[in-house]
Amino acid sequence: MPMAVLQTRIDSQIKKEADMLFNSLGIDTTTAIRLFLKQAINQQRIPFEIVPPQEEFSLSVLEAINEARKISRDASAKSYKNAKELLADCEA
Template identity: 40%
Template structure:
């Protein structure tokens, strides 16, 4: 099968970290990217989950808390407070 070069751009530090990772698992970056490409084509999808879950605001627990707070406010269970202004001194 004919081979072709593919060029990608990435942060220099990320490249060094990825090269080190690949070395630790016994492959080089070319092999790692080929494994990724073959798996993506075979599964017809990105072969791993991409998520915003690293931000705790989007965690299911926090979203459930926010939904409950909104429901409580809509049901008239809220409590009004005075605004507290903070000054930098």
């Protein structure tokens, strides 16, 4: 399979911490990134919950985040395949 190069710039401290973490897990950062990409493709989503630093948000924002999490876990909540489908439902 042909290979492609993926380059990105990140803060040097983040790279250092990531390298240390992944090395402690027995893999390198490149392998960790490949794992992330494969899981994102397999699951068709970001393969983990994105959690913002909570000290940066007001109580009302944190309550909204918690409500959104609750709704996302509710199997009976209506869901949409894409934004177009959501907008069409809003217009109805």
